[in-house]
Amino acid sequence: IVCHSLCKRAGIAFTPVFQYAFEAPEVVAFIRENYPDVIIRKREKSYFQMIKEKRFLPSNRMRFCCQYFKENSKDIAVITGVRREESAGRRGRKMFGIKRKRDIKKYADIFSADCTETEKSALQLRPILYFSEAEVWRYIKKYGLPYPKLYDEGLKRCGCMLCPLAQLKPNMFWLKRYPNMLSSFNRNVFAGMQLDRIWNKGKDSEEDLSNDPYRFLLYWLSSSFRPSKKDRIMIDRFLNEMNETIIY
Numbered sequence: 172i173v174c175h176s177l178c179k180r181a182g183i184a185f186t187p188v189f190q191y192a193f194e195a196p197e198v199v200a201f202i203r204e205n206y207p208d209v210i211i212r213k214r215e216k217s218y219f220q221m222i223k224e225k226r227f228l229p230s231n232r233m234r235f236c237c238q239y240f241k242e243n244s245k246d247i248a249v250i251t252g253v254r255r256e257e258s259a260g261r262r263g264r265k266m267f268g269i270k271r272k273r274d275i276k277k278y279a280d281i282f283s284a285d286c287t288e289t290e291k292s293a294l295q296l297r298p299i300l301y302f303s304e305a306e307v308w309r310y311i312k313k314y315g316l317p318y319p320k321l322y323d324e325g326l327k328r329c330g331c332m333l334c335p336l337a338q339l340k341p342n343m344f345w346l347k348r349y350p351n352m353l354s355s356f357n358r359n360v361f362a363g364m365q366l367d368r369i370w371n372k373g374k375d376s377e378e379d380l381s382n383d384p385y386r387f388l389l390y391w392l393s394s395s396f397r398p399s400k401k402d403r404i405m406i407d408r409f410l411n412e413m414n415e416t417i418i419y
Contacts, residue, residue: 254261
């Protein structure tokens with residue numbers, strides 16, 4: 172939202188693109204209503220189809236879903252809303268990225284060496300890299316920009332609805348909002364897959380979840396099968412509360 176506004180105000184000729192993966196229908200509806208100039212790109216396979224074909228789940232270290240849906244741009248130049256504050260992995264990012272290191276010299280009069288890094292796409296610019304979350308919201312409110320009302324409901328980010336990179340709480344937000352998603356994931360992804368035992372380091376033992384697909388799914392959505400004691404309590408409470416709502 173902020174990058175779109177900055178490009179408009181700067182008079183840059185650009186093509187706004189939303190790389191769809193498994194975001195909420197509210198987000199897609201918001202874009203279509205408020206940003207009709209944005210192109211919504213969808214890949215050939217759905218989120219469920221891709222995981223089913225891989226026959227294993229993405230994780231913090233195996234982010235094949237991000238690679239397939241979000242990091243596949245073949246555009247010459249890309250402007251993104253990545254911010255350092257968002258994660259430890261993004262803390263080391265720099266303002267300007269370029270594919271070949273030797274080409275950095277071409278832009279030396281614009282970007283100093285400590286602001287550049289090599290990148291997959293030919294050119295990548297991150298104009299709000301150093302913005303804090305508070306600064307993002309100040310900008311949005313200053314210019315009266317529309318934003319998804321999901322943020323007013325407590326969400327910090329509006330990414331994919333089932334993401335192992337997110338914390339358990341935002342994942343549960345979507346599962347409570349769309350309770351049938353649990354059974355849908357079980358039918359469309361887990362069908363034909365062998366669920367594993369889970370190693371509990373704290374208990375120094377294994378937990379057999381081969382016949383408990385919903386708990387298996389929630390453990391996956393909790394730091395990629397590393398749920399804390401607090402998360403385990405949340406999972407137990409959630410499954411007890413949702414037992415009558417979930418369609419098996």
